[in-house]
Amino acid sequence: MSQIANEPASLSPVAVSRPVSLGNFGAMLLLALVWGLSISVTKLGLITMPPLTLTAIRFAVAIPFMMLLLIGKEPLPWKALPAVASLGVLGIGVGQVAQTFGVAGTSASIGTILSATIPLFIVLFAMIRLKQAVSISQIVGVVAAFAGIVVVASENAGDAGVAGTTALGPIWMLVSALAVAFYYVWSVELTNRYGTVVVATWSTVFGFVALVPWAGWEAHHTSFELTGQALGAAAYLGLAVTAAGLFLWLRILRDVPASIAASVQYLQPVFGIAASAIMFGDKIGPQFLAGVALILAGLAMALRVRSPKQGDAS
Template structure:
């Protein structure tokens, strides 16, 4: 809910019910590449916004921009019955109050490169939670993928190397927060399967984001009163990018792609996001990547490939 996020939204829940599309046009490939760039820049842009805005304020500003747009898209779609409000509200608090806030705090305590690669494990955790909550089978290949991803996280977060600025800028607390965010966002996606099936993706995304934003406001207001805030052009631009491009445009571009390309092809965007994010972090912040970081990235991407390859056989 990223947003994913609705932060970085990658709703595997809708993939299972899609038509079996077999042809992929050049326009679809271009859209996938665009989406990888849009979502891949999420962590580096968050890092940019945090240079002058504290975490809760940046998160609140992001969703203050996104919520009206999501509600506008939800108008005229499936109505949300009163009995569903508690679950949708809890979903929003989990996705934004835990997932997005933890991500923003985590990014403030990690380099953009480290934050990017830890966040890239969200699809891996989706496989785990889908097995627990939705009783989906976890194959031996997926289990190897989970182990590889965890080993990669450990190398990225805890590794040290001479001249490796990406590691030296990272604290254990920051890496833990990003990992907590990945867990919360992954569970958000899995939990939303039941709700989006019943009430529609746009409706659930809009209302859950609204409830999460409302829950965040008191804490963000307290932060604004006690922490110095500087609304620079870079900070506001970062909030606009995260709210409009990552949260809203990314969601609807993803949903559109799932209707016209095979789910296994759409899922390939997962491999490109960390590459885009790390390249952007290196360019924007001068992150230098040492051997332990490179090895960790390789393990995380290998774990992601194993979990996604196994799933694609059933989509």
């Protein structure tokens, strides 16, 4: 993976006018699939393992593979340590931990709807912090895609869904959505300066270090069973979702504006609910298909880019 420290394309408003390549679109679809399975896989792991312990094992699995990718890379400057460490604590200590508690405290359908707010927050933070331009059609597309998520998820949001949701579960999911969205937008600035691999790896290490004492306390005070299913879930979350997924997402953000990249992630809950149907027996019927159609229509609008006119200042 090459380091493109001097090409901060995604920090520029001009990026919104550049077409999305077939390769980048394929990468976004793959990432939506990988991340879409994460909630269902997390629920499998939480059957026998408490939240902090599962999260800690997940990152313990991911970090050794991420460290291998540092070979041959420029070391992280000392002046960057506070920012990268804070990024890791935010993304893992707040974002991922809150998500695990949220998944444990919500039904699959309600958790899906709330996790789908991440792209909305990414677009908002990108507009504010990265000064990225967002067109009206993209905003309408994002809203339409989110409406499709509500349609898809509500098919399984009956009495069982409400019964599976605690008072704090939705709050944890929203806290996670805010933290994760800001983590990804903030990552763009740091990766432009120090490289994707370096920032992603060290932020994960710092986040894991902050998590370990809490996970140790939980493991000491909570009885749990270390099953093959739980370890398999932690391995998938660590290798596919964390290591491979994080690098893929950060690389996408280097070439694709956050408003467009985030909109494709609305397919993530579609894959997730399909996985829940296989794993937990959730329903997939006409309402699911109607919601998917609405999501795809929203994506089609969100992916439209404005051709720059001659003489445009931007």
